Amino acid sequence: MIEKQHIINRFVSYVTVDTESDPESSTTPSTNKQWDLAKQLTEELRAIGMSDVNIDDNAYVMATLPSNVDHEVPAIGFVSHFDTSPDFTGANIKPQIVENYDGKDIVLNKEEGIILSPDYFEDLLQYKGQTLITTDGTTLLGADDKAGITEIMSAMEYLIQHPEIKHGPIKVCFTPDEEIGRGAHKFDVAKFGAEWAYTMDGSQIGELEYENFNAAGAKIKVKGKIVHPGYAKGKMVNSMYIAQDFINSLPRLETPEHTEGTQGFFHLTEINGKVEETKLNYIIRDHDKTHFEARKKMMLDLVSEINSQHDKEVIEIEIKDQYFNMREKVEPVMHIVDIAEEAMREVNIEPLIKPIRGGTDGSQLSFMGLPCPNIFAGGHNFHGRYEYVPVESMIKATEVIVKVAELTAKKYQA
Structure with missing residues (x-):
């Protein structure tokens, strides 16, 4: 099983690095501080045992987990972005851990009277009894999309440590500047080398999306x-x-x-x-x-x-x-959505298939020749002081990645 404290520690190590992007900048990445986490992720990918780890001149981080089966399996990919939204400050994030959430108001900041309340954010009540990570009320959290990075990194580490789980080749990529609409602009699809991919950039547990604005x-x-x-x-x-x-x-x-x-x-x-x-x-x-x-x-x-x-x-x-709306590029290859849906059910998650009221790197990547549906990363209330993520949702998303890899290998077995 995925170890809970390990997930928490990894996530906190990412969100405490300021990676806010800047729509007024013309560089890639749009802010120099995004390099800090990009380099940290590069070293971590090497440390867990990934292959072909590299970071390019625009801070796109890529790596490969080689196949461990002897039959041909299409290379699949998982993508998340490490920048945070410029809509609200991402500097000096101080995550708070709420164990065994009781379904009541959470005091984010006593001095400023900032409350995260289920009276306003009803989704909180889904997570009674779980462990929540919140802000201190003065910053965003960065679960969009450092939760996704946490899940991809943790899933790759788990697969490396459990070679009995059979899978084909898996590609991962962590991108800058998604929050300002440029996350896929300099994504090298040919270099990435996957036949299809999934962005881990959705919200609540179970979300599976292949339509967007x-x-x-x-x-x-x-x-x-x-x-x-x-x-x-x-x-x-x-x-x-x-x-x-x-x-x-x-x-x-x-x-x-x-x-x-x-x-x-x-x-x-x-x-x-x-x-x-x-x-x-x-x-x-x-x-x-x-x-x-x-x-x-x-x-x-x-x-x-x-x-x-x-x-x-x-x-x-x-x-x-x-x-543009990725639906027109994903519908001809709907088996990639079916695999994700089946993976969720196998780890006891009911899929919530719905359109995204937004966009992800996947929408652009789909039009660049890499069909790329979106899977939940677990966070809620993105881009503001009320952002939070249940740790159990991150664990389940990690399990979904592992299961998608396993199912893909099985489906292409002779």
Whole structure:
């Protein structure tokens, strides 16, 4: 069995390394501090006995566990990212261990009155009696996706220590910058050498996903004209009012806080304005490709309409696609989802097959020729102070990886 304290120690050793990524940076990785964990993982892979361990110039860490069977088995892969979200600080993380969770409020930070409560986060009640790892209320935790790294590393170590478990060749990769949408941008699929892979980047226990949003980012710049407010009549153009018109013209109920399931949205992520110039950043999401394209067109049409109301161009927009729904690439090879589903059932987990309301490295990798469904890593409430992960979920995810490797070898046995 997977040893509980070993999982805890490994996870804590990862999350206490600050690896926050930076969307404003043009380098890979986007922050130098990501190298710290990338190098640590490289050394650990060598220490547990992995083969072909390497780290490239962009901090992508890859390794191989060679096959221990004498028949041909496709190489499969497991992928997780080591950066944490820039949405909330990942510096000076102080994990708290809550043994035998009693189903009541958890005090994250007594001084600041920060409480993790099942009254608000009902999922907590699934984990009564289990061991939870939480934040101290001042940072995120980093279970997204250091839980996934913990599980992959632990599964490889377990397979190495238990050669009686038969498996084909297994590839692993740990990537930078997933949280800023660039985790797969410099992923060398040919070098990786897997026929298919799984990202260990889902949330609650049992999640198995092969659909995700189509995604784009939009940058809007509104130009105004500043003059002395005492003499502004007929002369001043306040860019913030024009920006407000743009915001209010988009469907108010098609935002993240009003949508669920496969419903798409427009999400205003940043606004920075003065009279002379206002900048808006949006993300656009939809599972349906036709609806996705319609959302982008709606924004473009709105810009044209606002410009037509002025005697010159006052608003500009730039829309860039980020990733697409992996379903179209995974459906032709659905046996890879079936294997993961069977693996979960064999370790007594009921699979929760549902679309991702987000994206993973796997969505981009699927379009790069590496079909890549997503398996749970166990964490909840990502990207904020209320993030937590049940240790038992990480143990089960580790068991799923081991079982996927074992089932794949069996299915290709003559």
